[in-house]
Amino acid sequence: MNKPAIEGGNSVRDVFLPFSPPDIHDEEINAVTEVLKSKWITRGKKCEEFENLLAEYTGADYVVVLNSATAGLFLSLKIAGIGDGDEIITTPYTFAATANVILHSGAKPVFADIEADTFLISPQEIRKKISPNTRAVIPIHFAGHPAEIDTLTDIAKLHNLIIIEDAAHAIGAEYKGKKVGNGQQIAVFSFHAVKNLTTAEGGAVTTNDRNFAEQMKLYSLHGQTKDAFAKLLAGGWKYDITVPGYKFNMTDIQAAIGIQQLKRLDENRKKREEIAGQYSHFFKQFDFIKIPEVKKGITHGWHLYPLIIDFSSLRIDRDRFILALGKENISSNVHFIPLHTMSYYRKTFGFKPYDFPAAYSVFLNEISLPLYPGMRAKDVNDILEAFSKLITYYKK
Numbered sequence: 093m094n095k096p097a098i099e100g101g102n103s104v105r106d107v108f109l110p111f112s113p114p115d116i117h118d119e120e121i122n123a124v125t126e127v128l129k130s131k132w133i134t135r136g137k138k139c140e141e142f143e144n145l146l147a148e149y150t151g152a153d154y155v156v157v158l159n160s161a162t163a164g165l166f167l168s169l170k171i172a173g174i175g176d177g178d179e180i181i182t183t184p185y186t187f188a189a190t191a192n193v194i195l196h197s198g199a200k201p202v203f204a205d206i207e208a209d210t211f212l213i214s215p216q217e218i219r220k221k222i223s224p225n226t227r228a229v230i231p232i233h234f235a236g237h238p239a240e241i242d243t244l245t246d247i248a249k250l251h252n253l254i255i256i257e258d259a260a261h262a263i264g265a266e267y268k269g270k271k272v273g274n275g276q277q278i279a280v281f282s283f284h285a286v287k288n289l290t291t292a293e294g295g296a297v298t299t300n301d302r303n304f305a306e307q308m309k310l311y312s313l314h315g316q317t318k319d320a321f322a323k324l325l326a327g328g329w330k331y332d333i334t335v336p337g338y339k340f341n342m343t344d345i346q347a348a349i350g351i352q353q354l355k356r357l358d359e360n361r362k363k364r365e366e367i368a369g370q371y372s373h374f375f376k377q378f379d380f381i382k383i384p385e386v387k388k389g390i391t392h393g394w395h396l397y398p399l400i401i402d403f404s405s406l407r408i409d410r411d412r413f414i415l416a417l418g419k420e421n422i423s424s425n426v427h428f429i430p431l432h433t434m435s436y437y438r439k440t441f442g443f444k445p446y447d448f449p450a451a452y453s454v455f456l457n458e459i460s461l462p463l464y465p466g467m468r469a470k471d472v473n474d475i476l477e478a479f480s481k482l483i484t485y486y487k488k
């Protein structure tokens with residue numbers, strides 16, 4: 093039997109396969125150079141152009157680009173007037189930013205468990221968590237799979253709640269034929285380095301609500317009535333501060349990268365989907381492995397490929413399996429360590445791991461595989477070979 097590298101055998105690969113390197117081409121490099129040479133490098137025409145292109149792409153009436161999704165989530169709560177005494181429902185199966193911003197707004201994060209098959213917030217669990225203080229729900233389009241927006245909208249209407257979509261993973265994804273971020277709800281995208289569209293760091297908020305978009309822009313730049321670019325124009329030096337804003341704007345350097353990335357987004361999503369298809373085709377042969385579920389009527393963004401392995405079928409646990417993959421020179425990751433198990437949340441709210449049984453059980457058995465458009469056929473084959481080798485060796 094082929095011995096795993098962690099047991100002293102040879103590695104499947106000689107060179108380490110990274111988890112999610114950015115897809116940067118000469119077009120991005122040239123676009124950045126152009127901005128650097130233009131003598132205008134912070135928010136200016138490129139940010140505006142990027143906002144217009146994103147509006148066209150998503151179908152939203154208004155887009156505001158920012159320095160991160162975190163800023164977009166925070167400002168969305170702020171502009172919605174959320175604060176002390178309010179409760180915001182979200183899932184613990186997310187990155188810290190989603191719940192941290194709720195705390196920064198002064199409100200209380202109230203966790204609702206996920207559906208074990210999709211890792212998406214459970215509408216049923218939301219219903220259980222609604223109180224007179226609930227003001228908003230933040231669903232996460234986990235891995236690029238849109239949450240059940242229609243059901244969530246029905247719940248929101250019934251209880252007069254705002255929906256703020258955490259679409260950090262979901263640029264390019266669709267729900268019932270419409271792009272995520274089409275403006276019907278507030279949606280917040282991330283363009284962080286590992287995301288499907290990157291500006292190194294960055295984010296965008298999409299909405300059909302003009303007043304909300306104007307507030308978003310205002311709050312993202314100190315509450316100034318004019319940005320620096322507008323001030324530069326003849327006689328443009330006067331401005332007012334109408335609210336105590338923040339410094340959350342994107343720069344033209346980032347926007348220039350984003351404009352090029354957007355051109356390849358659909359093509360790259362297809363490449364991700366093809367790789368995900370190869371993975372699923374391979375893994376479905378194992379009865380102790382659950383491949384990601386894709387619900388009818390959606391287009392998956394395929395930001396992540398999360399696999400659930402029942403490790404009780406193997407003589408190795410999840411954490412050592414990840415180490416063993418690493419020794420084969422294959423990277424992997426875990427999405428997510430549930431927030432309710434993080435020390436701050438645990439201590440502040442007194443959570444126990446199984447308070448959210450679906451989130452915790454999924455976490456214990458989850459492994460995310462490398463998934464990016466630059467992967468070659470050999471890379472995918474190496475991953476499958478490494479899995480085959482480890483599964484064969486460790487199968488009970």
Ligand SMILES: Cc1ncc(COP(=O)(O)O)c(C=O)c1O
Nearest residue numbers: 160161162187189260282283284
């Ligand atoms: C689900 C989710 N929400 C929010 C964020 C925050 O995004 P950003 O880094 O752009 O602030 C992330 C980042 O990874 C995320 O995964």
